[in-house]
Amino acid sequence: MSGKSVIVEYDDFMKWFVPEPLDEEEPTCQLEALDFSQVATKPKANMYKYLELLVNALNHDWLLPQDVAISNANTPDPDEKSKQKVDAGLYRRDDADKVEKHTKWAYMELSIECKTQAVQHDPFDESSASGNHEDASDVRQKFLGQIMSYSMLIFDHQQRVHHLMLLIFDEKARIIRWDRSGLVATKPFNYVQEPELLGRFIWRFARMSPEQRGHDPTATRISTTSAGYHMMTKRAKAPKMDIATREESVEKGKESTTSNVSDATIEKLVVTAGDEIIVPGVVGDHARAAFAKSLRGNSICWRLRADDAQKGTHYLLVGKPHFIAPGLAGRGTKTFVAVDEADPQGPFVYLKDAWRVAHTGIKQEGEILKKLNSDGDDGPVPYVPTLRYHGDVESQETRSQEIWKKQHKDEVEKDCPLKKHRHYRLVVNEVGISLDKFESACELIGVIIDCIQAHGHAYKRKNLIHRDISAGNVLIYPKVTQYEHGNVVVERVGLLADWELAESVGEKEEGPRQPDRTGTWQFMSANALRHPSKKIIVQDDMESLFHLLLYQAIRYLPHICFEVGRFVEKYFDGYEERRGAYYGGEKKMETMKSGALTTTLTEPLRFYLSEPGPPEEPRTETCGPTTSPSSGSESPKSKKPNPGLHPINAVFNDMLQVLQAHYLLYLPNESTVASGAAQERKVFPLAPRRASVLKAFGWDKNKARASDISNPLRPTSPANRTRLEALATKLASHEALSHLMTNRYVNEDWPAEDRVPDKLPGSYGTKTGRKRFAESTWVSSQSKTKCSWRPSGKPPV
Structure with a gap:
């Protein structure tokens, strides 16, 4: 504010x-x-x-x-x-x-x-x-x-x-x-x-x-005695069905509106002739569970109107929001798991209610999803939401910016710090699961790989760049991948959502289209945080995925950092104030330049297969594996043997060397960084990444290991500049980066159970990994929750 x-x-x-x-x-x-x-x-x-x-x-x-x-x-x-x-x-x-x-x-x-x-x-x-x-x-x-x-x-x-x-x-x-x-x-x-x-x-x-x-006149409260509320409570209950009836209906190509299949609940499953499976609006039982949760307690239910220029008016029945963006000034996004009133027995859908920035050149998110879902340019982009309908909510707009202009008639309009927002609703088929609900590090890496592919196909085939990779925009989605002998296989894949800030590649503009920098502070690239007017390019979004991966790992995987709250504050929320303007903190930039992850005590940050013992004195080893990352090792300076290094260290090591090469070569020259937008658009083939990934990529395990990035970079010099350029190129290539991570995904021995309870203090202001706001700091400092550290100071955004 x-x-x-x-x-x-x-x-x-x-x-x-x-x-x-x-x-x-x-x-x-x-x-x-x-x-x-x-x-x-x-x-x-x-x-x-x-x-x-x-x-x-x-x-x-x-x-x-x-x-x-x-x-x-x-x-x-x-x-x-x-x-x-x-x-x-x-x-x-x-x-x-x-x-x-x-x-x-x-x-x-x-x-x-x-x-x-x-x-x-x-x-x-x-x-x-x-x-x-x-x-x-x-x-x-x-x-x-x-x-x-x-x-x-x-x-x-x-x-x-x-x-x-x-x-x-x-x-x-x-x-x-x-x-x-x-x-x-x-x-x-x-x-x-x-x-x-x-x-x-x-x-x-x-x-x-x-x-x-x-x-809002387009929102009506639903009485607990109404037929609509009765229908909602009925849909919130777990469905049951006769398996024989389901198999018969699937064989005939008919719809099955309720089912209990293996470990997943699938709605409206339609199987076409041959091996192809078409599943419109597929959801798992998580959607029903989320909908049921939204009706608990004294939750107020709403009937929300959504207008689509082509598809007409629709009414969505919702309980309390599935997600609420913190803060007041801004898009104010709320999302709901919803039931379409016109299709009460149909699949659950996902409703996004937001106040979009209504400035020249900024498109509606639904128009962007239309392009991503379209059959043109070699077909729809994988791992992105499927648009159902969308549109502005009547003529509802903010007015504060109008009053600012009345009070500042001598000011240039572009200097107005208040954005014009317009109320907007969008409905998609997929009900995603928050990324912090990943079951293992292996699944987390797989989701990131999916989102790299989604970003790559959007960029190369649809000419779009996302520009806002964050913890709220990368989701897990249960998707049907096989149907054999009456068994439905549901696989949790990645879903790259929230394309509202996306723009066309090569679009000409003079500076940013909005008064503030674009993106979510905690996950923006170090370079973008240092240069607010910088145009976001592929390298920035790929770096954001690295920060997102680190954010989830530091919270939910075993590691040596014992002050997670302080680490998150310095690395993700860190900022510097210069003459009233805010710039990204030095911890993130230091990591990009050095190519090494360190704790707040400057110890190398390493992840383990299980919780390690506390060290007696600071370690001196470098970040990243020098041997097989999954092999056990015992530190002579630990009170107990280390449980073995986690393979995610290798992923971070690979990514850090690519990022470091990019920063060593291009950071000093802003014009060189900007030129990265003009890169060759070579389309890489769509390929599943799970059981058939070796075959799809023509993988040779021995050759893959021989090509691993395992040696730490040295300061730039004529002798290694060629190698630095080869590494830096990977950050601009979705195919190269996907192969880099898939190599580790396939060849490392990933533990089945490695997730630990959240290490971030309960009172921390940005627990959800989204934009921090001033009140969260004050509420945190007054919280009764005991922890060794609490955030303080002004918000970075």
Whole structure:
């Protein structure tokens, strides 16, 4: 939210956002007669009494005919894990019985936060030298983060276009409007000396329609007594069927809508003549389980409308979100496992609800998926989602950026720090599984290989580059690969999703198309983090896959790093601030230049087959295997024998040498780096990578081992420049990189069980591997969860 606040006059705010009703005259005399003096003069030491006086002053039938003000300060929302609570709020009278003095984010119409001091508790400072109305004091910054998190919870628990908040500090007040672009706030006004200002806002707000208040009219709550809810609960139950009936229907090419087959549940399985298998919208039992989970507890169910220009209007039935992107300003992505109302017994589908950036040249994600799924250019791209339908949600757009432009008429429009966002929904067939649910390192490597292939075919055949590889965009997908003698084989493959930031290769543009850099901070290349205006090329996305692989390994595999929270902070979240701009931290860049992974204590970072014992003193060996990576070895400086090196060390070693070569050769010269976009588009053949991978790639195990990258690089010199160039070329070649990883995937002895419990502290702000936001830092520092380290400082984005 940094730099995304706009301060306006009270009258302008009311004119733009809180209009006077057309069918009722404003009671000026009654508003002027309101008396808030008792509220302002009451000692704030007794906050509950203070809030009681405030809500009593507001609860008049003529002022709030359909709403009621309720103090929520004493009890948090039982349905919210963060246990955050706002001081008070306005609720519909029909929903008052659901509140009972609790903060209820799902039903709150207007949030009200009260503070005791007029200056220290005002989050904005119009006299700030920075010009963005943000004060440098810790108290003010913390308070801004606090109220931002409250508004974010409103967006999380409701279907919102915007949200209004009343902020009271001593005798002053501000009204704030939040949307996915930023915030617009009034200048402070004295509600004791001018009670009509506060009264006018409350009176008008009470007469605003749900849409004017910020509710999305295309989202309808589903009653627990409705037929729709009954159908949803029925679909959430595990299906049963007669296996003989299923085999007979499959033989005849008919559809089977419910099944229990081996260890997987497959829906709508259609087998064509011959050996070819067509499975539209195949899902495993994980989709049903995820859908069932979304209905548990006090989850509110929704009927969401999705409009497609070609396929018409569809309605999706959903429970609570499967995923919610943290933060307020931005795309605000929510995803749901959904049932299409028009096909209630059909397969589960995946709905993505987001606020896409609506700038010139940025395409809808659905249009990109259409191209990826199309039969042209040698057929659909493998390992990407299959588009069902998509479209913008009516004309819903953010408005904060418009107000910024009104307030900065002398500024160039491209300098506006607030993006224009448009509400958008997209539905795909595949319901993926989060990457952090991988069962073994071998599976994790296989998923990465699949995504390299997906990226390569999209780049070479469809002329598209992804530009946002992250933990939320690389998924695991259970896919039918064989059907023999009544047995369905479901294989967990990779799925490269979220193509909304993709662009056409070779597309001409002057600098970035958005005010901020593109991508997810934790997984962006070190070079892109150091050069915000850099155009993302293949090498950057391939480096992002390396960072993603490391992120999962450091959390879920045995290794020697004993301060995972600190490592993640330095490597993935690290940043440097220069004159108000943020740049990537040095840990990631050091790793790329040195070609070596080290812990926070600069020890070589190694992974083991099981948990190693703590070392007595720092190790001195280099990163990466010098012998067979899966062979056991005993360190003389350990308290107990090491359990044996994990084969993933070899993968990291290979990748690091390729990355180091790229950085040694090209990092000093930005023009050389940019020229990497113009590379030969040689299409490599589609090939399965599992049981038939040796045959498909014509693999020779002995030759493959002889060509392993095993020697560490030395500083660049004329003697080894040719070798460096050969290595660096692999980073720009999907085929070479895929073969490099497939070599290790096939030839190493991967353990069947190597996953360990999550090593990242439970209170860490970026536990999900997505963009970090300021409030997560403050919540973490106050968490009751005990751990040896907690994140601190400003967010990198």
